Amino acid sequence: MKSWTFRPRDSSKAGEPPIQLVLLGGGHAHVHVLKQLNQLKQLNQLKHESQLKPLKRQGLPKRADRGNSKLLPAMEVTLLTPDRYQYYSGMFSGYLEGNYELEDIRIDLERMCQKAGVRLILAAAGRIDPEGQTVMTDSGQCIPYDVLSLNIGSVVAKRVGGSDRTSDRLPQLKPNYYVATLKQLLQSKERIVVVGGGASGMELAMSVQAGRRCASSNDSKDGSLHDVTVIYTGSPLAAYGEHASRRMEELARRRGLHLIGNDRAVLIDDGELVLQSGKRLPYDSLLQLTGSAPLPLLQASGLETDASGYILVNEQLQSVSAPNIFGAGDCIALQSHPELPKAGVYAVRQAPVLWRNLCGYMLGDPLVRYRPQRTYLSIISTGHQEALLQYGWLTAHGHWCWRLKQAIDRAFIRKYNE
Structure with a gap:
């Protein structure tokens, strides 16, 4: 090399x-x-x-x-x-649910560059x-x-092959500025399918579900087309451990999500998602949240x-x-x-x-080392102003977890927009 x-x-x-x-x-x-x-x-x-x-x-x-x-x-x-703005991914769930406006979740890079004397090329x-x-x-x-x-x-790793002639049925979450149009796009769709049961997939699915329920005042949990479907290969939040995984699955079902576990999406076929089990799921909007690339x-x-x-x-x-x-x-x-x-x-x-x-x-001075922390606080929104918190062995859920997440997220945005 x-x-x-x-x-x-x-x-x-x-x-x-x-x-x-x-x-x-x-x-x-x-x-x-x-x-x-x-x-x-x-x-x-x-x-x-x-x-x-x-x-x-x-x-x-x-x-x-x-x-x-x-x-x-x-x-x-x-x-x-x-893009002129840096959209903070930690607040995407709150924005999609309706807790935040677009201005609340972004940092104005143009303004920061002007204050710092930095040339900005968009x-x-x-x-x-x-x-x-x-x-x-x-x-x-x-x-x-x-x-x-x-x-x-x-970028989001594209692990499912195939294509769709209608491009707006395959919305993107990355680059992050795509979130500005994602909310309106999802609100107009009937059948939403999320591929991926990790933190991003579960958080987005539960936030969209909560936002749609709130917007339509539909409290039904009968598995209708208004419910978001999530597909994952094993169990939800598998990387977080068995306890957190069971808790998330319980919460997701309580929120009315349609969960398909131990299966794999293998092909996008123009409005239908083909699973490894042979099932075919029709969709109006398909989001792949299957890790990064x-x-x-x-x-x-x-x-x-x-x-x-x-x-x-x-x-x-x-x-x-x-x-x-x-x-x-x-x-x-x-x-x-x-x-x-x-x-x-x-x-x-x-x-x-x-x-x-x-x-x-x-x-020309000596450089310092970066030492990653062994563990970190993770707070995943579960909709309706509640969240699942995990830090090491501790797992908790409730409104106070969401309030803590909100305080951390707002402080981050305020630090760079002030």
Whole structure:
């Protein structure tokens, strides 16, 4: 595997152009980087050194903590992302149920870029060229970089073959900005089928079910066409353990979902879903929530990836084949923890490490290690302002769990929109 070397620029020399830092994707980690850049911009505007706040709180390298007048080399930062907003997936269930408006679940990236002095390009990346140190947009625009950071998420793994001549019967949840149209689309459909019994599949199914029941004032639980169908190969929430799985199945049936377990969807046949058992399920809307898959441009870049196609990074969140490329979130595979789940909570925890290492790399300072937490709090909405909570051995369900989830989610959005 070819290894590319960073070509540094000494921006302190007269006439030297600033370092080009390109942020590819507007995910959780890059939202944090934008916030830090804004705070750094404000710090640099202070006239008196005595007014400077302790920079350790901003996640800056120790070199900057010592009060160096040039906290970072001169640089220009560009954010490349296809949409003005970052939609927070943790609040999708509440939005689909009707608890939130669209404005409640998104972060305004354009506003953050303006405050931080970051150039925003609204386009999707079509190609990454590590050797030429450029990113090409899908429209053909070439963006050069000296340092590149990836936070582009993943796509839904398409595990069911076949096709449907009516495209709106196969709505997409990723990229995340598709959620803006998903709610209205699902409300107009009669027979909704969800493939996948993991956290995403069960949460979305139960939220849509609750929203439809509320909208139609239909309290029937007779398995009518108004009920959402969920198909999974084993049991729901299998990765969460037997207790959580049984609890979720009980809750789903109580909510009126039509559950088909121990079966597999094998073919999409123009309005019908064919199962391994031979059953054929007609649908008006089919959602596949069967895990994640990497974006094709990652493998096409020539960067070293894992067997699935995610960018392979070391403990410093740095590409193992191109040291001037960093990454966070679903698009990376951590070399030291290859089985780390694709969950937003890890991207949130990776964000401060990513920011510090981007700064440290440009300053020539030592980089810090990212250490994944062994366990994390998981709260899955079950509709009707209730949720299932799991943390280690603890499993609980009720309105208080939903209130806790709501408080955490609203605080996250408020932190970056204020």
